[in-house]
Amino acid sequence: MPVTMTKGAFAKAGTSLAFKTGTWRSARPVHVHAAAPCHRACPAGEDQQAWLARMQEGRPREAWESLVAANPLPAVTGRVCPHPCESACNRGKLDAPIAIHALERWLGDEAIRNGWTYPIPTGQPRKERVAVVGAGPAGLSAAYHLVRRHYNVVLFDSMPEAGGLLRSAIPPTRLPRDVLDKELSRLLALGIEFRPRTALGRDVSLDELRNEFDAVFLGVGAGKSRHWDVDGAVPADLHEGLHLLKEWLQVGALPMPKAVAIHGGGNTAVDLARVMKRAGVPEVHLITASGLPGPDTEPDDVLNVVPREFEQAVEEGVKFYPHRTINRLIMRGSKVVGVEMVRLKKLPGANGRKTRVAFEGTETVLHVDMVVPAIGEVVDPAGVEALLHGKDYFPADRFGRLDGQAGIFVGGDARAWVKGYPNGTVTAAVGDGRRAAEAIDAFLSGRAPVEEERPPIPYEALNLAYYEPSTRIELPTLALERRNDSDEIEGGPTAAQAAAEADRCFSCGNCLACDNCWTLCPDNAVIKTVETASDGSHYVFDLEYCKGCGLCAHECPCGFIAMEAEAE
Amino acid sequence: MTETTDLRAKQPRFRGLEAGHRACQGCGEALAARLVTEAAGPDVILTNATGCLEVFSTAWPQSAWRVPWLHSLFENSAAIASGVEAALKAQGRRTKVIAQGGDGGTFDIGFQALSGMLERMHNVLYVCYDNEAYMNTGIQRSSSTPHAAMTTTSPPGKARMGKRHMKKDLLSIIAAHHIPYAASASVAYPQDLRRKVRRAMEIDGPTFLLVHSPCPLGWGHDGTLTIEVARLAVQTGLFPLVELERGEVASVMPLRRPVPVAEYLQRQTRFRHLFADGDHRAREEREHLQALADYNIERYGLMGDGDDPFDSEGADTIRRGGPART
Numbered sequence: 001m002p003v004t005m006t007k008g009a010f011a012k013a014g015t016s017l018a019f020k021t022g023t024w025r026s027a028r029p030v031h032v033h034a035a036a037p038c039h040r041a042c043p044a045g046e047d048q049q050a051w052l053a054r055m056q057e058g059r060p061r062e063a064w065e066s067l068v069a070a071n072p073l074p075a076v077t078g079r080v081c082p083h084p085c086e087s088a089c090n091r092g093k094l095d096a097p098i099a100i101h102a103l104e105r106w107l108g109d110e111a112i113r114n115g116w117t118y119p120i121p122t123g124q125p126r127k128e129r130v131a132v133v134g135a136g137p138a139g140l141s142a143a144y145h146l147v148r149r150h151y152n153v154v155l156f157d158s159m160p161e162a163g164g165l166l167r168s169a170i171p172p173t174r175l176p177r178d179v180l181d182k183e184l185s186r187l188l189a190l191g192i193e194f195r196p197r198t199a200l201g202r203d204v205s206l207d208e209l210r211n212e213f214d215a216v217f218l219g220v221g222a223g224k225s226r227h228w229d230v231d232g233a234v235p236a237d238l239h240e241g242l243h244l245l246k247e248w249l250q251v252g253a254l255p256m257p258k259a260v261a262i263h264g265g266g267n268t269a270v271d272l273a274r275v276m277k278r279a280g281v282p283e284v285h286l287i288t289a290s291g292l293p294g295p296d297t298e299p300d301d302v303l304n305v306v307p308r309e310f311e312q313a314v315e316e317g318v319k320f321y322p323h324r325t326i327n328r329l330i331m332r333g334s335k336v337v338g339v340e341m342v343r344l345k346k347l348p349g350a351n352g353r354k355t356r357v358a359f360e361g362t363e364t365v366l367h368v369d370m371v372v373p374a375i376g377e378v379v380d381p382a383g384v385e386a387l388l389h390g391k392d393y394f395p396a397d398r399f400g401r402l403d404g405q406a407g408i409f410v411g412g413d414a415r416a417w418v419k420g421y422p423n424g425t426v427t428a429a430v431g432d433g434r435r436a437a438e439a440i441d442a443f444l445s446g447r448a449p450v451e452e453e454r455p456p457i458p459y460e461a462l463n464l465a466y467y468e469p470s471t472r473i474e475l476p477t478l479a480l481e482r483r484n485d486s487d488e489i490e491g492g493p494t495a496a497q498a499a500a501e502a503d504r505c506f507s508c509g510n511c512l513a514c515d516n517c518w519t520l521c522p523d524n525a526v527i528k529t530v531e532t533a534s535d536g537s538h539y540v541f542d543l544e545y546c547k548g549c550g551l552c553a554h555e556c557p558c559g560f561i562a563m564e565a566e567a568e
Numbered sequence: 569m570t571e572t573t574d575l576r577a578k579q580p581r582f583r584g585l586e587a588g589h590r591a592c593q594g595c596g597e598a599l600a601a602r603l604v605t606e607a608a609g610p611d612v613i614l615t616n617a618t619g620c621l622e623v624f625s626t627a628w629p630q631s632a633w634r635v636p637w638l639h640s641l642f643e644n645s646a647a648i649a650s651g652v653e654a655a656l657k658a659q660g661r662r663t664k665v666i667a668q669g670g671d672g673g674t675f676d677i678g679f680q681a682l683s684g685m686l687e688r689m690h691n692v693l694y695v696c697y698d699n700e701a702y703m704n705t706g707i708q709r710s711s712s713t714p715h716a717a718m719t720t721t722s723p724p725g726k727a728r729m730g731k732r733h734m735k736k737d738l739l740s741i742i743a744a745h746h747i748p749y750a751a752s753a754s755v756a757y758p759q760d761l762r763r764k765v766r767r768a769m770e771i772d773g774p775t776f777l778l779v780h781s782p783c784p785l786g787w788g789h790d791g792t793l794t795i796e797v798a799r800l801a802v803q804t805g806l807f808p809l810v811e812l813e814r815g816e817v818a819s820v821m822p823l824r825r826p827v828p829v830a831e832y833l834q835r836q837t838r839f840r841h842l843f844a845d846g847d848h849r850a851r852e853e854r855e856h857l858q859a860l861a862d863y864n865i866e867r868y869g870l871m872g873d874g875d876d877p878f879d880s881e882g883a884d885t886i887r888r889g890g891p892a893r894t
Contacts, residue, residue, distance in 0.1 A: 016588030016625070016632035017573075024593070056888040465799060466886045469875075503887065514886035519758050520795055522599035524587040527575045542572045542587065549593035549784075549791035557886060 017545075021523060025548030027563040029517075029541050034457035034509035034559065038100060041088035043421075043428035044071040044141075045435075045451075048085050048100050049510055055103065055502035063502075064107045065119045071430050072144040073137065075112055075183045076166060078105025079175050079490065081427045082306045090459045090508050096472040099493070099501050106498040112182045118144070118190055126151045128214040128444050133157075133200050136164020137426045138219030138412025140184070141433025142440075143192045149441050153192050154213070158199035162188060164221055165413075166426065168246050171271050174309075176488045201383020215407045215440045217400070219433065222393070222413040224380040228263070228373035230326050236334035241268045241374025248275060257370035259283035261339050263326055264374030265290040266304045266424075272374060273318045278483060285366055286313075287321045287341060289356060301346060304424070312489060315480055325356070327363060329371065338367045379414050391416070399439035399449045400432060407443065409436040457509035461559030466516065470504050473497045507558045513538060517552035517561060526552060582606050589632035590624040594791020596781035596798060597621055597697045600755050601668070604695055604779070607765035610635060612664050613652055617645035617673030620704040620783075621697060643677045645669045646685035649692045657691070664769055667694045671712035672702045675736050686745040686774045693768045693775045699783040700735070707786040711736040714806070715860065716853040717838045719786070724841035729853045734860075742776045743815040750776040751811040756799035757883050759891050760809065760821065767811075780807045788837025800832040803880045805861035808868045822872030822879040826865060829858045 036049035046067055054063035067074050078101060089097035110116075128151055132143045135157035143153045161167060162184050166175060188194050198204055200220065209216045225240035239255065245268060248254045260281055262273050265288030277284040291297040293307035303310055303322070314320065323345055330338035343362035349355040378392035387394060387402065393416035396402050400409035411432025415423060422428060435451065442449040476491030483489060493501065517526045517539055525546040529538050553561040576587075584605020591598035601621055605612070614637040616622045622639050625632040640648050649667035656663055667685070669678050674696040685692060701719045702708040709719040714735045718724050722731040742750045748771050753761040761779065768775035782798050784791040801807040802821070806829060809821035833839040833854065842857075844850045865871060872879045885891070 011629035014630050015586060015634075016590075016627070016630045017586055019588040019590070019627070019630060021588060021590070053888065465796075465881075466884055468877075468882055468885045507888065512886065513889050515890050516886060519603075520599065520755075522591060522595045522602065522794075523589070524583060524585070524602060527572060528579060528581075529575055540572060540575060542576065544572065545587035547593045549794075551594050551792055551794055554792040555795050 020544045021547050022525075022542075022544045025543070025546055025566055027548045027550065027565050028543060028546065029548070029550070029552055029561050030564045031511070031539075031560055032509075032562045033454060034461075035454040036508040036510070037088035037090055037456060038085035038098075038508075040456050041084040042070075042431075043084065043423075043425060044077065044430040046070045046085075046104075048098075048104075049505065049508060051107070052098065052100075052103070052502050052505040053507060053510065055107075055499065056505065056507075058499070060107060060110055060498075061114075061116055064111045064116060067104065067107055068111075068118055070434060071427070072118065072141060072187055073108070073183055073426070073430060074104045075108025075179050076137070076175060077427050077430065078102070078108045078492075079179070079488075080166075080170060082425060090457075090462060090506055091504060093459050094464060094467065095469045098504050099473050099475070102473065102475055102493050103498055103501055105492050106495075108183065109179070109492060112179070112186070115186075118186070120148055120190070123150050126444070128152065129154065129212070130215045130217065130440055131156065131209045131213040132217045132219065133209070134164060134219035134221055134412070134414075135159070135162035135194065135196075136219055136221050136412060136429065137166060138221070138414075138429035138433045138436075139164070139217065140187060141430040142217045142219060142409075142411060142436050143433075144187055144190065145434050145437030146440060147190050147192055149437065151441075151444075155188075155192050155194045156198045156200065156204065157194075157196050158202070160196050162194060162196070164219075168249060169242060169268065169271075171245075171249065171275055172486050173274075173483070173489050174271070176486075199383070206383060206386065210407065214444055215409065217409045217411065217433075217436050217440065218384065218387075218394070218414060219410075219412045219429065220379060220384065220414050222377040222379050224378050225373070226376045226378055226392075228375055230329045233329050233331070235329065235331070235336045235371060239372060241272050241372050242377055244372060245272050245275065254279050255370065256281060257368070259285065259366075259368040260370040260372060261285045261287055261326070261366055261368045262372045262374055263287050264376070266374065266376065267309075268377075269374035270303075270305045270309055270313055270318075272372065274313050274316055275485075277313075277316050277318050278485065283368070284318045285321060285368065286318055287324050287326060287339070289325055289344060289346065290322060292320060292322045308490075312477070316483065321366075325358065326371070327358070330365065336369060336371050338365050339371060340365050377413070393417075398435060400436035401439055409439055411436045454509075457559050462506060462508060463555055463557045463559075466514065466555075466557040467506060472504070473501045509559055511539070511560045512558050514557060516555050516557065520555050521546075521552055522549070523547055582609055584608065584610075584612075584633065584635055585625065586632045586634055588630070590627055591620070592783075592785055592791065594784045594794045595620075595624075596755050596783060596794045597670070597699055598624065599794070600697050600761070600779045600781040601625070603755065603758055603761050604666070604765050604777070605633075605635065607762040608664065608666060608693075608769055611662075612636075612666050613656075614638070615640075615645045615648040615652065615665070615667045617667075617669035617678050618642035618704070619670035619673050620699075621668060621670065623704055642673055644681050645673060645678050646681040646692070646694060649694070650681075650685045650688065650690045653690045653692050665690075665692045667692055669694075669696055670703070671696060671698045671700060672704075672710045674698075675712045675738055676710055683741075683745065686742065686747050686776070689747075690774055691772050693765075693777065695777045695779060696738075697779050697781045699781045699786060701783070701786050703783050703786045712738070714857070716842060716857060718841060719838070729841060729849050730838070739778060739810065739812065743812050745774075746815045747774045747776065749773075749811070749813055750778075752778040752780070752807065752809050754780040754798050754802050754807060754809060755782070756780075756795050756802060757809065757821070760878075760883050764811070786838070788840070789835050793835060797832065797835055799884070800827060800835070803827040804829045804832045805865040805870055806832060806857070808864045808870055810868055817868060820868050820870055821883060822876055823865065823870045824872050824875060824879045824881040826861070826871075829861050830854060833857065
């Protein structure tokens with residue numbers, strides 16, 4: 001039957017796709033890969049969010065490879081790092097932070113167990129030679145990152161084995177030696193030429209290194225105890241904390257006083273206190289100007305150890321005296337028979353800077369027959385006097401460069417504090433080594449060193465409706481009565497625990513591939529490109545149709561989508 | 569062919585309602601219709617009552633639908649669907665018919681046709697996109713508009729604080745028809761919504777789905793907040809998500825932690841007068857709405873028994889690569 005059009009218009013039926021609603025838009029969605037707080041907080045520069053994502057995908061080897069792109073020592077730092085990443089973790093504001101530290105350890109141990117080899121990016125071999133002095137965490141990290149950039153690296157150390165203070169000052173109960181040996185032997189086998197028993201200033205001079213090599217990295221550490229006395233008085237048989245700890249680790253000798261007062265609030269003080277207590281010293285007292293870990297203690301006033309270490313020390317019977325200092329040594333002849341303590345606090349003075357104020361009338365006496373200072377260490381100037389100029393540490397910048405000393409780079413405990421780049425930890429030393437390697441590469445290539453910096457993501461940028469509260473994994477700890485000189489106290493997670501824990505990660509600032517934007521766009525303007533997507537590159541905004549409502553940005557759990565105003 | 573056009577054709581999901589429709593930014597109804605047709609699949613025939621959905625999806629001569637779709641009048645979506653279903657039955661075809669309407673076309677104008685369709689036991693899924701007023705014609709009150717909400721025909725003033733009457737309890741009326749399946753769903757819980765659509769599609773007989781679909785324009789919230797507002801409607805207890813079988817409550821989405829109704833109300837300007845300073849009626853009406861939410865919680869037994877992966881906080885949980893597997 002013929003159709004006769006008598007009225008109105010005629011047009012061929014068509015799809016609404018011909019109508020581009022994108023012209024309505026005043027703002028467009030964009031993917032913003034912001035930095036997760038764990039990544040921002042990590043002194044070694046790891047992107048924990050990135051490797052946790054690989055864990056969530058069930059690819060632990062890729063997770064480890066992503067991790068060691070920044071930090072070659074996960075089995076070590078997974079045991080000794082004070083994990084600022086966990087303190088910064090956004091999940092801590094919902095229930096409890098991800099156990100990143102334990103997962104790092106698990107990945108490090110898995111790599112050793114399975115013999116995974118360190119991934120070296122492909123590239124042209126470099127002819128330049130770099131000397132790295134000190135085979136501690138800073139030197140090892142620098143050497144590793146230089147090898148990744150295909151430089152010829154010679155690593156010098158005064159000791160017969162690599163490891164630096166990892167070997168000489170950290171008890172095996174915290175860092176078992178077989179773990180250290182396996183991690184370091186695989187690292188050194190990458191093609192680093194290791195020259196042990198070669199001390200700077202004794203066997204080789206700085207000038208020789210400068211002549212022979214194109215660049216020199218100094219990761220010499222802080223091996224000399226800071227000077228200590230009480231109003232000029234020092235016991236005749238004074239032993240410094242680090243010295244005692246090293247002696248015990250190397251030859252197994254430990255003094256056995258009836259009661260000892262250890263003065264200091266860092267790892268050396270706490271490690272030594274625990275070693276002495278476990279060895280059978282009846283009374284171990286630890287006197288520190290800092291406060292104890294707890295909700296009421298300000299972050300800059302707290303004992304400089306991991307809270308867990310403090311708790312275990314208390315369990316083992318170490319007595320802590322926070323916010324106190326030694327006012328006076330009570331001597332009988334040249335022997336110590338006691339100390340007079342006084343309470344103090346670090347308070348802002350007239351100039352605004354914090355100074356220590358002792359409170360008169362709070363003096364108490366402790367009867368001890370030994371006092372051990374463990375108040376910190378400074379650089380041993382032997383061989384580097386020309387660079388140190390009588391200072392305690394090298395005044396290097398964050399890339400380890402020294403003013404007026406082209407070709408010399410410094411990192412680890414040997415460098416002075418730089419704002420935003422605290423040091424004094426293994427992890428910070430690893431970060432120093434990595435940045436110095438970049439600076440050395442830049443120096444030898446005639447360019448400026450760069451460090452990737454992404455904007456941080458705040459907790460408020462996440463949409464928490466899409467996350468469930470979940471319980472953090474519990475890790476095994478060696479029972480008090482079974483602790484000894486050598487067995488590791490902390491246990492690691494099982495594979496199932498590690499997988500469950502990784503699943504708790506919010507994926508702050510990066511795509512979870514959760515499909516929310518794709519599912520919730522009223523305009524079908526989000527396009528998914530791969531069925532099993534794992535990062536944001538798999539969703540595309542179809543700007544021909546996106547009306548710019550911003551719903552996807554609001555419902556993105558991870559804060560990965562932002563709205564950007566369109567140009568007029 | 570541009571790159572995105574090519575990718576669009578390869579989407580790993582069925583597209584029932586395509587881009588290029590003229591819905592406002594952040595439209596809850598467009599999202600709801602998109603989700604419903606995606607879950608229903610291609611073997612369907614749709615009918616549509618007059619309303620926003622009809623208007624914005626079919627600006628002549630274009631259509632955003634990629635399935636057969638009919639529109640006749642405001643009041644007869646269910647009647648048309650009944651006829652289509654009878655014709656398909658006569659032809660021995662199994663194609664499912666889905667009747668669609670807004671709350672105006674369902675609660676009010678098309679109510680009689682809907683009741684008849686249910687009574688005659690047609691094999692039709694009726695989906696009501698509930699945005700709680702006549703949005704297409706300029707935000708007039710419907711019998712679905714909640715108590716105390718402002719619309720252009722229920723303005724707050726000296727005599728009234730918004731709409732005087734209660735939201736019609738349509739689900740109970742549907743339940744009285746003893747149909748095999750009826751449920752309420754929300755765009756804030758797409759997994760739950762899809763499951764309910766698939767459930768209804770499997771049933772040979774009349775089924776009914778009430779989908780809460782925020783309207784940024786009519787409710788007075790930013791288009792970015794459509795899902796957040798819808799989520800709060802569920803979490804406060806004001807819009808309970810329930811499933812009815814043969815008129816009996818078969819299942820509900822439990823509330824893990826009921827949210828105070830003020831959280832929901834203060835995000836929408838249609839309830840702005842309930843937060844007016846110095847008007848004692850504002851507080852009274854807020855308490856009234858809280859009491860209505862509490863009534864729903866009690867009546868449907870919405871209080872959960874401990875955390876549940878399918879409760880109001882667990883049901884939208886996501887994980888890497890998609891919704892949480894539970």
